[in-house]
Amino acid sequence: MAHPSTAPPAVETSGLVKVFGKTRAVDGLDLRVPAGTVYGLLGPNGAGKTTAVRMLATLTRPDGGEAQIFGHDVVRDADQVRSRVSLTGQYASVDDDLTGTENLVLLARLLGYRTPAARERAAELLDAFGLTEARSRLVKKYSGGMRRRIDIAASILNTPDLLFLDEPTTGLDPRSRNQVWDIVRGVVQHGTTVLLTTQYLDEADRLASRIAVIDTGKVIAEGTPAELKSSIGAGTVHLRLRDPHQRAEAGALLTSIMGAEAQSDSDPHALTVRVGAAGNDAAADKASRALADLARAGITVDNFSLGQPSLDEVFLALTDKTKEASPA
């Protein structure tokens, strides 16, 4: 990707549609994924993420709209698309009844390597993914994390320019999840674009440089993780008071300074203020003024934090909005 500004984007779709019976699984999807980045498709189960990825990977034919991968149409130039992409599906796409080595040698042969070169390539991949010891074991005997790794190893065997990872960490323990994240970082470091679907907001937050939030087959928000968070508000102020009897007084003070309602938590010492989008820029400034005023009023604050909203909060806020907008 020598000229990222002039090269076509890794993925570009406009009005992409897929209908299954009466369900519009993907309903006018517009995406633009710049090359060389990790792009997150974030959405709940049934949002249409997998269907979208399957269309982009040439596995499912779109019912409407257009999709291009590096400028190649997914229907008309399917073979060209296939030579540049790879997919790690939600359900392990390696062969259970073969060993680790056999799985990779098979794929290498299918990509045109002759058997000795295929064996060499398989050994390299197994080594880099920490599977050398397990190479002669059947994949069905692998742990969940090892399976994911061989699956991703199989996906990068063809040195794809674009790698689709469909929910790569669903069902993994935290350690295996971290391993997958490190692998994804390695892949993108080399210039391969990664399109990652996930239901885990922290995963998208950690890996993706841009995120599209998908619900009912449409993009309902798009941007960097930071932009998405600030779009629903600057953040949340948490306070913990030494004396719970001062909570009412502190709450009134905070409400007037922050310009947003202070809410009493179940903990009698705690107060929370959600800063709305309007008070965006000055949130930190206002919070520090509020702290000074509280000190002047003789209210002791034991603990204070001002944080950006989590992506979970963003997500719930966004999906609630779409529900209100379209009364069923």
Added chain:
Amino acid sequence: MSTATTPPEDDTAADYTPVPDRVGALLNRRDAPNRPSALAASLAFCWRALLKIKHVPEQMIDVTVFPIIITLMFTFLFGGALAGSTREYVQFLLPGIMVISVLMITMYTGMGINTDVEKGIFDRFRTLPIWRPAALVGALLGDVLRYVLAATVIVLLGLVLGYRPSGGATGMIAAMVLVIVFAFAFSWIWIMFGLLLRSEKSVMAVSMPVLFPLTFLSNVFVDPSTMPGWLQAFVKVNPITHLVTATRQLAAGTWDTGELAWVLVSCAVLIVVFGTISIRLYNRK
């Protein structure tokens, strides 16, 4: 999710720390080869089928035990009544029983394809820039080995039971080749059902009403001249009847081009019709 089920404790998983640089280094396009030819891709899939046999040899039981059982069963059940002695009857029955046994096990091809589709492994194959039918053709080539094994088992058992084909070894081998070629063509029916139906069980359920009438309503067990006219009409056009006749003739060393042509044309029709439908289904999945 499929990966979430019972992850066994594993030492290698715990020790592994991925090094992003090493993973990245694997993405260098230094020796990316050209795409494989149609034949190379099919052979790679055939290798996959053979590996599966190597890892799960039990799956060969159905291609060895089943033919033995039906050969013994029908030889001893009908032999005395129909031909006076089992030894007499086996001379008539053996080529036909070979046809039936091999065709019965072609159904497993469809079940295997169905399992692959359900597991998602085909998704990976379908994103590869290879000759599209390779996955199906390769799987079928692997199954052909099973057909060869089944045919061999039956012929050997026949020899033990007193079967002596007058065509000698050459005639017998020619007969086996013809049966296997037909089985290859016939298997496309099951590949189609494997791609079309939802589960292995449905493939099995569909196969019985197809296989039983086709194989039994033929000239395998008895001479059709004793059958009622309407049945004779069916038996006469049944391609299995022609296959059995041609197989008997080859084994006896006296073939007739008309029968052979009938069989080969049926093979071509089966491949063109069911092969085309299967590949369409495979592309559309």
